[in-house]
């Protein structure tokens with residue numbers, strides 16, 4: 001009797017573990033929403049990548065793998081699907097132009113080498129975000145684990161912001177005196 005009970009308990013426990021493992025592996029819908037929000041926040045243009053017309057509430061948001069393309073109307077969508085690579089390159093250029101001035105790191109996030117020491121810095125655009133790298137090996141490294149690099153970029157942005165806030169506060173305090 002006791003043996004049978006133990007067996008049943010073990011089965012139940014195994015099933016429970018299974019359920020936990022399955023829940024862990026399944027991508028959470030919240031993460032999808034977070035990824036989409038980040039893509040929208042980092043989007044470099046307020047115009048259609050095809051026509052150059054302003055984006056409106058009826059514009060089409062195309063989420064493809066790890067990127068977002070915003071298009072103003074169905075006609076442009078048709079044009080986009082025939083020249084995708086060219087338009088994606090245009091989008092990458094816009095990301096580089098927009099994010100370069102406030103880029104928070106002065107070294108390669110993978111090797112730690114100073115970017116100033118390198119003549120050809122590689123501007124990699126992933127998920128509408130700019131990453132400046134020193135070599136093709138570092139590009140491969142980022143592509144294997146972009147989340148880690150994004151986290152580094154995020155904390156670098158935070159650090160820059162914290163320093164600015166600190167300086168603002170210092171200035172404010174000085175003016176009060």
Ligand SMILES: [Zn+2]
Pocket residue numbers: 048050051053071072073074075076077
């Ligand atoms: Zn259009």
Ligand SMILES: [Zn+2]
Pocket residue numbers: 108109110111112113133134135138
């Ligand atoms: Zn590097």
